Amino acid sequence: MSLIELLRAGLEIIYKRLGSWALLIGLLLPLAARAQSGLAVRGTVADGRNAPLELATVTLHRAADSVVVKTEFSDATGKFLLQSPAAGRYRVSVAQVGYARYWSAPLDLGLGDAPAPAPLLIVLQASAATALQEVTVTARKPLYEPSPRGTLVNVADNPLSAGATTLDVLGRSPGVTLDAGSNLALRGRQGLLVVIDGRRTPLAGAELADYLRALPADQIQSLELLTNPPAQYDAQGGAGVIVINLKKDQRLGTNGSANASYGQGRYGKLAAGLSLNSRGKKYNLYGNYAYADRRNFTDIDFARTFTEQLLRRPAASSVLSTDQVLHLRSHTAKVGLDLNLSKRTLLGAAVSGLVSQVNSHTDNQTQLLYGTSSEHFSSFNDLSTWRPSLTANLNFKHSFADSATARSLSADADVARYHTARRNDLTTYFDAPSQAASLLHGDQGSTLIIRAAKLDYAQPLPHRLRLEAGAKATLVTSDNNVTFITTQQGVSAVDTAISKPFYYRENVNAAYATLRGTLAGTSFQAGLRAEQTNLRADQGPRPLREQHYLQLFPNLLLERALNKNNSLTLAVARRVERPSYLQLNPLRAYLDATSYAAGNPYLVAETTTNVELTHRYKNTLSTALAYARSSQPIVNVIQPAPDGGYLVVSQPANLSTRDFYTLALTAPLMPRPWWNLYANVLGYYNHYTGTLAGTALDRGGFGAELTLNNSFTLPHGWAAELNGSYESRQVYNYQNISDRGQVSVGVQKSMWQKQGTLRLSVTDIFYTQPYQVISTYDTFNERYYTRQDTRVATLSLSYRFGNSKVAAARKRAAGAEDELRRAAAGQ
Incomplete structure (x- = not known):
């Protein structure tokens, strides 16, 4: 049986499970047969004197919206070869x-009876800045690059990223927000998969925030x-999904970079790092290390009201003032080795720690x-x-052939261990009425181990189709123990009501298939992922829950150019938000x-279920209309604790x-050749x-987010950024959240023949980030x-040393990392 016959049989099975989804995919297959074979674009790059230019960046773009499809470098003779992944209309830059940057006229590749394009002879002209003013204005990547699948944030060359944390950079990215509980949201919605260097990060909420605070932004190449x-x-x-891509030096030979920064708010923030890389024809050995020492504060004023119905005694109110000072010290390191076993085979290994x-x-x-009556008491909590x-x-x-679209097979195996040791001493002094002080000592230990293995296969099919398929198995174990000891009047005792271990086991087995192609000017991507989940949670000897279930997650992406200025993209997908291991852990x-x-x-x-329709105009204006319907949404709430009294708990529900x-x-x-402006408005x-x-919820509200980023490329090695964002008032479950915003500025100067960079930045200049949250229930308000x-x-200050020559492009595939990036880039 041929691959096409196997594919059709598979689609019939999908149809029985998914109905209209599979019908749409089935319609795409025969239509795609009309598409003609795609063609490669060949050519030579030379300067004004017809001398060949080596290592010029040659990029293939879709003509409709200039989305990047493929990038290569010219060789020593100036020649290049770009393989088109599907028939369509393209441009070359x-x-x-x-x-000065060169743009070709539109090229028809594999459409109808269009002949193969003749080899291009591209002559680059010296830029006016170089030729006339003897001043080089160096082009930089734009900070934000939109695509049908999301937004790429180029972190590495951003002055505002110097000395910052990864969490800081995310918080300033378009559509990303961070609430008071350190929960990330994208376009106003929480529930995100965070992938760092190709590996899923299992943390969420405050633990994920602490992890991202400990990861210096100087180690980040880009965010997706x-x-x-x-x-x-x-x-x-x-x-x-938020994808965090770490830096990896592409220069030949042995080289590296070093950076150091100091920031001053109310408290100081120090960071330093070193990266080393040795690249040869058969290997690439790399490693990095970073240290951070950061102090921060969090001041919170609370006002709470408890009704008589809740307390079963006279109504009460409380006023609290909480001042917290945090001191974070972190060490992060990574070492890896990539071996080219042959021209088409690569083996890689990496170990990282934080x-x-x-x-x-x-x-x-x-x-x-x-x-x-009234009471007054003070509490002091020391937490490590x-x-x-x-x-x-x-x-x-x-890869089974030299072509970029040839069959390929990749495999990954990952093991990760996350340990948390938390000790706190909470001392409470009762002033009115006077009574003996109390001490609550907590000793908690948590160990999370994740084992994962995945296999991915890509197969080109007739009629310019491409099939990608794979499987993945993940096994998670989470062991948690806690002991709380209360001491009053010199007598200590274990509080058995809250000192209970918690054990969690989760196994997810997944398989997916994706069909990509182009038909009559419309490119498509139709995929199906099946995930079978087995989980068990126990608190001490008592089993809490056990579940076994299978879920199907179809997705479809259609892109069509209406004319040379307008294009439409339709995306439909079903996704899941499983509770994180921290969200399930009942320990306090x-x-x-x-x-x-x-x-x-x-x-x-x-x-x-997500549905999104996007219109693009001249690749400068994008308008997206989206709708998402969630069943059993997980939200973070603040409500009266089950203990009773005046205790309040923050937990997911x-x-x-x-x-x-x-x-x-x-x-x-x-607006100007030296000025890039990226505006993002979300309503x-x-x-x-x-x-x-005990409170029924049926409410909604409007909200808006605005992000403006200005990037300036200036003469004599200077560059600058001006960033501003605003979030309006919004409704989040039982909460009303006030508006807030921030303005940040950064400048940088390239020195020492572009090997050194000095940066200065100021974030939240007008201190407009503080905000207020009101939670309202029938029996409680906060x-x-x-x-x-x-x-x-x-x-x-950062400094690059070693060989400045960049390695020629090669078909590299460092396991899951590059597979994920390739998937994000699309065809």
């Missing part, structure tokens, strides 16, 4: 430092914010008022958290004597439904239904106002 990820990614992440130590001290003053983590990856890839983490955070072991997975409507406008503009309507804390150390001035 060529860039080289010191020369994918709202329409393909089936190659785990179905996890109802709102999308060790962070967070010490915090929290002062809390609480005033309770009920009837004509130690988080070492270690990950190891072994990857392999083989106390903030003060009246507040703690805990997980919810009874959380169920949230499923979401399931609601019934969430409907989310968005209209996004994106405009990457160039949305959010609606929830459900019941929590209002809190939070401030953090967001206004920071940072000075940074």
